[in-house]
Amino acid sequence: MKNSLQVFLAVIALTVSGLATDWPRFRGPNGAGVSETSSLPTEFGPEKNLIWRVALPPGHSSPILAGGRIFLTAYQGDRLLTFSLDRSSGQILWRREAPRDRKEPLDTRNSPASPTPVSDGKNIYAFFGDYGLVSYGLDGNERWRTPVGPFTNVYGMGVSPVLVDDKVVLVCDQSKGSFIAAFGQKDGKLRWKTPRPEALSGHSTPGVIRDASGRSLILAPSSFRMDAYSAETGESVWFLHGLASEMKSLPIVDGETIYINGYNTPENDPGKQVAIAPFEDVLKQNDANKDGKISKEEAPDQRTKTLFKFLALNNDGVLDADEWKTYAAAMRREFVDGH
Incomplete structure (x- = not known):
């Protein structure tokens, strides 16, 4: 948003069971964008089904839900911020500032707080393109911080971190030097890092599937190609060609089917x-x-x-x-x- 305040609205009157439903990452569980919550209102607005409203600094981060709390990121001047709000009242419970080592160029449609944080229900993990990863407990105490970057994405970074097994996984596609990396959830230390030389741009947040043996595979689309990486080692287990040149959307998994879309310039069409x-x-x-x-x-x-x-x-x-x-x-x- 270009205005000085981002208005965050909670408009849904939830049942107790609905309130217990978490939305732990960008687009919810495994990025599917589907919630099992029932009895939601079909109409809402400033005068209808509004529970509370609170003004926050700007940013493009989506809110996540963990227990009775809401978490999201924002920026205020030169400060990179993570917020925790009470889900029932909208009260700001805490605000924490991440380091900012640099100011990378941004497309006008982007912001320094575009990636959505992710939670395991006990801790919060946030990524800022101008620093890297930071983890907080639900109480706001910082657990660890890990610098990542700098980056050379012409749009600025927009990908969100995801949790896979005991790791925080981050796909950093950029103009040069693209990679996917995994960091320990407990300590933020690098577990593995795999180059993605075919990825020239993009912000596609990865998805997760399990193979026949039960091991976790990370689905990461890139320019013209999508890889499935071993969550344990970072090895590319399989890949496919035929994708568009610009990948922003994340893969959606429905049973044994994976859906993915992207953007092509006309010159890339067959x-x-x-x-x-x-x-x-x-x-x-x-x-x-x-x-x-x-x-x-x-x-x-x-x-x-x-x-x-x-x-x-x-x-x-x-x-x-x-x-x-x-x-x-x-x-x-x-x-x-x-x-």
Whole structure:
């Protein structure tokens, strides 16, 4: 939100059994967006079925429910905040500030507090792109903090952490150096980290399934591809191609079926892929200052100029041979480094 206050509304008059229903992560249990709560009102607004209302600082974090409390993140000036509210009254029970080591560039549609926290019912785990992970007990006492980043996502970070077995799992897709990592729920220490070189952008929060042997697999969509990672080791157990280039939505699991959608530019549609000239040829014709790189002003066509901020993976204002290779591969729906 662009205004100075984010208004948070609790509009549902719940039964006692409904109040006990938790919503522990982004889009609820395993991200399905489905609640078993019954007897919810079909109409609500400022004058109807409103229980309470409280003003909070801005942010894009979704609220989660754990026991009788609501948790969400926000920002106020330079401060990165996590809030705990009483679910029945809206009273702010505590507010905690996370470290802020940097200010990364953000798309105007994003904010420093976009990721939704996650809870195991006993503790809270929050992720901020300008710092990393922080964990609190339900009482607000900080348990641990773990720096992660910095990042090079042209939109800024928006992915939410999830809990898998005894780990906090975070997918960090960005312009360069994408990875998935797992941290111990008890201490925040890194358990494993797996590169995702095919992922060039995205904010898709992962889902979880179990294979025939009962082991947990983490479903993580990326550019043109989705991997299923072992929660124990971080190894990619299987993957599939055919996804869109921009993945923002999370995978939805329904029995043995997985649903996933994404966004494609028209140039990525089958049969419409654009052939990108070899970098050596572009340098010969367009490298006016002969520095072996291509600036936005030297870009050979309007498409490249329009996409330039997404292509300059190093954020240095020019394209080198590796960045051009990634550009060409993306336009062909292919992958770099053998992927």
